[in-house]
Amino acid sequence: MQQLSVLERLEILADAAKYDASCASSGTTKRNSTGGKGIGSTEGMGICHAYAPDGRCISLLKILLTNHCVFDCHYCVNRKSSNTRRARFSPQEVVDLTLSFYRRNYIEGLFLSSGIVKSSSHTMEQMIEVARILREEHDFRGYIHLKTIPEADPGLVAQAGLHADRVSINVELPTVAGLTRLAPDKSAPQIEGAMGSLKDAIVEAKDARKRFRHAPKFAPGGQSTQMIVGADAATDADIVGRASTLYDRFSLRRVYYSAFSPIPDASAVLPLKRPPLMREHRLYQSDWLMRFYGYAPHEVQQAAGSDGMLPLDIDPKLAWALRFRGDFPVDVNRAPREKLLRVPGLGVNAVNALIAARRQRRLHLADVGKLTVSIAKMRPFIVTEDWRPVLLADRADLRSLVAPAARGEQLELFA
Amino acid sequence: MTPSRDLPLAEAFRISLAAPDDFDGWRDAARRMICADVSPDRVTWESPADQSADLFSRGNGRLPSPLVDAPQPRASRDFLQLAQSVILHSDTERFSLLYRTLWRLQSLPRLMEDKADSDVRRMEDFARQVRRDIHKMRAFVRFRILESGTGEHYVAWFEPEHHILRANAGFFTRRFTAMRWSILTPRGTLHWDGEALQEGPPATRADAPSGDPVEALWRGYFASIFNPARLKVGAMLKEMPRKYWKNMPEAALIPDLIAGAQAREAQMVKAGEQSFGERPPNLDAIGAAIQACRRCEIGCNGTRAVMGEGPVAGPLMIVGEQPGDTEEAQGRPFVGPAGQLLRTHLETAGIADNQAYVTNAVKHFKFVAQGKRRLHQTPTAREIDMCRWWLESERMLVQPRLVLALGASAARSLLGKTVSVQKVRGQPHVLDDGSELWITTHPSYLLRLPEQSRAAEEVKFANDLRTVATRLSEL
Structure with missing residues (x-):
């Protein structure tokens, strides 16, 4: 076969990598290249250097080392049985590409994943080699995210964390049944075992650094995972439950949800109809409720309907508030922080501002209005110095008053 | 500027700052005027970038002398921190907004905590816009290589909305320490030679290189990482408004990517078509x-x-x-x-x-x-x-x-x-x-x-x- 050019291979291998949702470059240690020979910095906050028309941030050079794969996972465009074009990069080529993009300020760093060639351990070794060359030979101080292969030798997985800022293993599907059906070569216990040992390594390294200043860092950006939504029969309630278990058991930084989207040369086993993108959005919102708003997993599940699905037309926080009206209205001037966080339309920043402001004086409806986007939608749920929703909160048609105006069904392009 | 001796009761002042982001200059002048009990409506501010449009603006560039029993001006740490961002904003009103808030702080020491106050709110808004501009500059500056006899020189052309160039220099020197680079803007320029930073006069787009060989790869990457099956143009525009597009090599592809997206998805769905209908009875x-x-x-x-x-x-x-x-x-x-x-x-x-x-x-x-x-x-x-x-x-x-x-x-x-x-x-x-x-x-x-x-x-x-x-x- 004729050797493909770098551009052609980059296109194939970026195309193959785009189904990984994560592009985060935040949450690692702060460092810069002052005084060094190298290049790069990370200053806490991630930077999105561009946005694609799919609304996703482009922060890292996200590519596969190769899209050849011996596995045959039905949802994956790179599965063995797919007709997609194949290509591979050598570790040095990925290094060169990363550095020339970084010097032009296109990216924050590298997100490297790979199809599995020869064996899982061989593939993992190649990926670690990329990270090693970047860090050791070029003194690269930007961000590196390595997708770890759970089937690889545990020693290699441990090595990955020494060079990478973040490591991740995809659980792929929210249920074990889904995994067995759609990813016949993967095993849930193996994936979770690998996530467990990553967690142990991260905790251990953190602990060692408390006692020895020069103990090596291990994945200071933590680990994350991703699951595909809508390719199997799992409900939102299942997914929320699974995500919270993952957060607890493996101390994950993030769980990413990726709405299954049509891929070229799809397997006939997959559903053809994609789930609405809004479903993915609602899952992220429920994720936020658990991580920043103090909701317990079962409370988020209560926001779902009897079929276990979160409503698509209103956000899960509003859905919860409509179901538990007894908890409202909340007095903006008196209620504790955790109660305020439950008011639909009040974000963490707005709550902080309200709490600071109410130390100065009694707050009126207009004051709350200045700190939020839409006071109209919030009025049934709050009490201020000059406002009390007398009958509003008991009205049967409350949902229609506070839900966003119906814009018809979400645009289905090919219904 | 000599302090005036015999201060008429309602004398007006006109302060000229050395630069549009001259925080120290503003702070010194503001402190003097608070000590002289000059109310906000008696002061006009200007800088090289903010010429007062008011032809009849009063004042003569002098600063008042402090009152004999003037108390020390007071400013909370919140205020000072916020003010350093606010002063970078391009709105001409920023100096007087800051002075008015400082004036009010003298009698309301905890004013900054009242996030619902309109002046505080406005300061927060200005600061947020400035922070966003700083962040977007870090994200959207695109260097192009200039090969010269003395090695590689990376040059970028960028048009910031606010006076953030100097405030942002540290980020680029920390990140690209070992590189020789210049950032050219219509408000001024920065040059780093690997050891020291120099400031230069405003530049034009023509002063920057017009292309770079690696951009073809970057454009190829941008087009390939885009998933046509999940078009969300609004989400893209919110974070990457059109005003930035003209200096980003990849942005020229966006209209075609959007136009082709639905066709590409339809093709994928059609290729996967497998609606078999009811199972045959025999x-x-x-x-x-x-x-x-x-x-x-x-x-x-x-x-x-x-x-x-x-x-x-x-x-x-x-x-x-x-x-x-x-x-x-x-x-x-x-x-x-x-x-x-x-x-x-x-x-x-x-x-x-x-x-x-x-x-x-x-x-x-x-x-x-x-x-x-x-x-x-x-x-x-x-x-x-x-x-x-x-x-x-x-x-x-x-x-x-x-x-x-x-x-x-x-x-x-x-x-x-x-x-x-x-x-x-x-x-x-x-x-x-x-x-x-x-x-x-x-x-x-x-x-x-x-x-x-x-x-x-x-x-x-x-x-x-x-x-x-x-x-x-x-x-």
């Missing part, structure tokens, strides 16, 4: 329907589809790969050389013809024409998966207790995944309807083997069939 209906099936390329090659045959409700179903040349010509399964070999072995194993329903994983004949001959071609996994629906329909009607898959294609059709026949033969697999699956090689494989290794493989094949015969009598 085997004859399947036989008729597969003749019209055009869901994959083999279905469209003009050959005749070959339906399975044998006893309905028989205990055994034998699944091959696909009809061959002879089968296609006669319209019946397993009538060619491989079929004859199979029948011989079935007889030896003691499996009668009336026990077995025989069919194929793929219903049409896939081949390449070579002269007059039609050479067999293995179906792709996708074609097998597509045709699986027909085999499933047959299995539902025949309901065999035992299924024998011949070769890897048949095994894939029944298991939904590719397996190695040599590894999985000789052991039972349970299918989801509870029936038992056994896997062995395809008889045509035996026919293709060279003489010396064929005998051994035929023995294994015969053994597999004997096992199936035994299981058949047990079930």
